[in-house]
Amino acid sequence: MEGIVINIEGEAVELGSQGSGRGADDIVKKLKKISALALKSAEGSLFDISHITEIAENRDGTEFTAVTIDQPEGLAVCRHSTSHIMAHAVKDIYPGVKVTIGPSTEDGFYYDFDTDTPFTPDDLSAIEKAMQKIIKRNNPFVRKTMSKADAVKLFKAMGEDYKVEIIEAIDAGEVSLYEEGGFIDLCRGPHVPGTASIRAFKLLKTAGAYWRGDEKNKMLQRIYGTAFATQEELKRHIEFLEEVKRRDHRRLGRELDLFSIHDDIGAGLILWHPNGAMIRKTIEDFWREEHLKAGYKLLFSPHIAKIDLWKKSGHLDFYKENMYTPMDIDGADYEIKPMNCPFHIAVYKSALRSYRDLPIKYAELGTVYRYERSGVLHGLLRVRGFTQDDAHIFCRVDQIESEILDVLDFTLYVLRTFGFEKYDVYLSTRPDKYVGTLSNWEIATDALRNALEKKGIKYETDPGEGVFYGPKIDIKVKDSLNRQWQCSTIQVDFNLPERFDIAYRASDDKEHMPIMIHRALMGSLERFFGILIEHYAGAFPLWLSPVQVSVLTISERQADYAKETADILMKAGIRVETDLGDEKIGYKIRQSSLKKIPYAVLIGDKEMELRSLTVRKRNGENLSFADINNLLDFLREEIESRR
């Protein structure tokens, strides 16, 4: 065990055996003092603190760092251990339950159990109490190893069939077990030194989950929970979850009268109410304007097409489960469209194209219908009928990179306009099953990568995650709560040009096949709208607000003057509403605030006399304007800047 160095809060401590360095017990003591949860090797693997001597024996010459709960890995270890404690508590209370797996997740942990009687919310608090007791006892987590055969025997004897199945699938001679207060679980580890290392946790909800995520397997009962370094952080997380609830677009959609979904119309089908429709109209106007500026041509295409089109496009082969059953029209089968691409190709094919025409960029707000399983529908975020902000760029291979560069700029500009400043970018490369030539894949993937690098955009590569027809770039925006949403996608396509045999005449006087780039910036208007509602918590910036200004009177004396004022604003293109009733001004302001109208113009005798305007911002701040033209200039400036 020569040369083992453990970094403890910046101090390098050498682990020695006889004479040199510090003894293992001594180091463990030191580690416990700083509440270290695990040790991390130079290459990033994690180990138990109690395992320190074994580490030393097996891993000479390696450097380790103490990991505490303040590091992401430490928090993950803590959550994983909490899931074990939960399983322990569940087994204590319900001995017949079989345990399966219980990993840590991005913001907590879960454990899946096989039980005939699902857990209720009352069960959760009982389990929590049992967990508190286990934590209080500070049982040490003890790591053991045994041969696969012995482990199988052990878990078979315990009746833990799932563990047996897991062990049998493990590709190693030995497996590790963790024991804590008599509860033994198969686990790779590492774990916190003792149960008292868990300081703040909460069980959150129960859910059904298939064994190994496969719907052919048995449905298990999952319990979700989370754990944090301190009660304070746990409290903050719970407040965050409440904030998420407050911003729920389905709730705000009803409160602000933006959209609705009806049983008798159908699941996953959206009605846009006047307020929502106004926002959509504003988004669409912006979208069209910017596309024209960026050199796109706008298209409209029908909602249905003959089934042969979908056979030719290949959708019937690879997209069938998302398509509705065809309808018979005069003896021919028609399909409702799940995508817009075949129509855009038909427009491309409607004339002979020269290399000089390329790139040709067609854009359409195309409404498509896709079958989604009933259980996955979710407000505006997962629907069955939606409008894609779709575009197809037909270009030569040598144009791919510059087109991608343009699309990236365009995408980020559009996302920024909607207040999305932060995003993560992913480059997905060739999967195992693919169409097109290897050289084309290489050219296209390089083009995407070069474009990202030229822009200096940080990205992650997802190897093999591309679509079968070409590589792609996905952009996932982060909203104001730092939640990630995928909206934008840029995909190269070798498949459709070939299937539809599209061509252009090149300078060599021969026919060549163009490459297609599919791209969507917002993805689907419905989904994007849902994300926007949550991002802004319903308080849209002025340019998007369905009602921009409310005109409120102090008493009914000012009604006529208020009407005049509102009329001037309306004629100037401001979306305005009035509240001239006999309620008190406090009530009217409350109503205006609840509707999240950006500005309220308050009109009393004073304003009427001086012809000045008092304006209350949504946040309570007061502004005053000498006359209505000053207010108009102010509003116009804010609308144009799209702040």
Next chain:
RNA sequence: GCCGGGAUAGCACAGUGGUAGUGCAGCUGAUUCGUAAUCAGCAGGUCGAGGGUUCGAAUCCCUUUCCCGGCUCCA
């Protein structure tokens, strides 16, 4: 699709076999008020839909539609 929970007035909810309720919103009247809820009165329901059990069903049973939480995180 599957597991669990749910559907009661426009909205949020209470009501476990015996005459359907509360708050907000709505309507009417009073009030005319200066920065987030003035007061009073009135009206509003095939208790998601269909079937069954019962003297009697919002309530119990079956079917069905829709909604909600999940179903990638691999010991």
